[in-house]
Amino acid sequence: MKARFLMTAALTALTIAGWAHAASATxxxxxxxxxxxxxxxxxxxxxxxxxxxxxxxxxxxxxxxxxxxxxxxxxxxxxxxxxxxxxxxxxxxxxxxxxxxxxxxxxxxxxxxxxxxxxxxxxxxxxxxxDEKVSGTLEAEELMKCLGGRGNIVVMEGQLSNNAALDRTADVEAVVAKNPDVKIVEKQTAEWDRNKAIDLMNNWITTGTKINGVAANNDEMAIGAILAMKQAGVDPKKVCVGGIDATADGLAAVQSGDLFVTVFQNAxxxxxxxxxxxxxxxxxxxxxxxxxxxxxxxxxxxxxxxxxx
Known part of the structure; x- marks a missing residue:
């Protein structure tokens, strides 16, 4: 009886070891x-x-x-x-x-x-x-509410070699097309990058472009735009800023009121x-x-x- 128990225990141990090996071998x-x-x-x-x-x-x-x-x-x-x-x-x-x-x-x-x-x-x-056809649409629809259906917006695009950037921008453009009193006055890539977005927003502010809203393809660029506005003495709370991803920094910006909307992408x-x-x-x-x-x-x-x- 004892021998049979020991044999059963040994076989069980070997089986468990085999499972562990199979998992670790993947x-x-x-x-x-x-x-x-x-x-x-x-x-x-x-x-x-x-x-x-x-x-x-x-x-x-x-x-x-x-x-x-x-x-x-x-x-x-x-x-x-x-x-x-x-x-x-x-x-x-x-x-x-x-x-x-x-x-x-x-x-x-x-x-x-x-x-x-x-x-x-x-x-x-x-x-x-x-589905990227949803992300830019959710962002833009909320921005239209913030703008009250009128004003100038700028679009910050991700890398143009990336279909997510192209789709998100197309979504925003499609929503804007349904709002005749809203105009996209600038559209340029900041390559998903916060620092590049700061530089891009600074350039737009410097040219004197009237900006009522910012539609960024991601939160990093939206935050870059917010930082640039603060550096220029512009209150971002008076500008409708949107992003996508709902990163920790993006959510903090929503909490502070600097970011009007983001779109949660479940990382x-x-x-x-x-x-x-x-x-x-x-x-x-x-x-x-x-x-x-x-x-x-x-x-x-x-x-x-x-x-x-």
């Missing part, structure tokens, strides 16, 4: 556009947390906003025979090449946060993110979803080509709900 390569972006840092942290929770080994690389470097990272992941690859694309127009590389190597690929420009995605490739949901989708693809499960993580409007009325996110 390796996912991750290539992020850049590490110094606040929102993408939240996505990356969520990827790391979910991988740790699932016992997955990660190899996380910073593409430093360089498409060539990112493609090289993907090629290195393939050479190392990782079990799956997660990519936050530097340039979404380069995703067909990335898809081709991963598909040829028969390695599951998950794009996160930025929608790939592939016409269709193979069965072992998926996109985890949010944790995207990061967790990317890992879970990659693991499903590794197992051979069928997953949708687009795993939607919905946008949500954030104003002074509901910002507290998002502070913990």
């Amino acid at each position: 390796t996912i390569g991750v290539s992020m556009d850049k590490f110094d972006d606040n929102f993408l840092t939240s996505v990356r942290n969520a990827i790391t947390d979910e991988a740790k929770a699932k016992g997955v080994t990660l190899q996380v690389e910073d593409a430093n906003d360089d498409t060539g470097k990112q493609i090289s990272q993907i090629q290195n992941f393939i050479a190392q025979k990782v079990d799956a690859i997660i990519v936050n694309p530097v340039d979404t127009s380069a995703t067909p090449k990335m898809t081709q590389l991963a598909t040829a190597a028969k390695i599951p690929l998950v794009y996160v946060n930025r929608k790939p420009e592939d016409k269709t995605l193979p069965s072992n490739v998926a996109f985890v993110g949010s 944790k949901g995207q990061g967790k979803g990317a890992v879970d989708t990659a693991l499903s693809l590794i197992k051979g499960d069928k997953v949708p080509s687009f795993v939607d993580v919905p946008f949500e409007k954030v104003t002074k009325d509901n910002f507290k709900k998002y502070m913990s996110n």
Whole structure:
């Protein structure tokens, strides 16, 4: 009886060890556009947390906003025979090449946060993110309320090589087109960057352009615009400023009244979803080509709900 108990215990221990080994043996390569972006840092942290929770080994690389470097990272992941690859694309127009590389190597690929420009995605490739057709629309509709349906606005765009920037700007333009007394007087890229947004807003203020509202493609640029206004002696509370992402800094600006609206993009949901989708693809499960993580409007009325996110 004792021998049988010891044998059963040994078999159980071996089984558990086998499960642990199988989990730890799963390796996912991750290539992020850049590490110094606040929102993408939240996505990356969520990827790391979910991988740790699932016992997955990660190899996380910073593409430093360089498409060539990112493609090289993907090629290195393939050479190392990782079990799956997660990519936050530097340039979404380069995703067909990335898809081709991963598909040829028969390695599951998950794009996160930025929608790939592939016409269709193979069965072992998926996109985890949010529908950009919603984000700019929510932002612009709230700005129209702030403006009372009239005034001049400027648009700060993200990188023009990125479909999120193009879609968000198109959303704003579509809403403005329905409000004939609102005019877009300036539109230029600040490449998602706070400091570049400060410089851009300073330039617009210096030219004497009358600005009643700012529609920024992300919170970082919106905050840059706010800082520039403060430096110039302009009260941002008297200008309708909108952003997207609901970052910690963005939410703080909503709380202070400097930022009129932001749009919550669930970084944790995207990061967790990317890992879970990659693991499903590794197992051979069928997953949708687009795993939607919905946008949500954030104003002074509901910002507290998002502070913990």
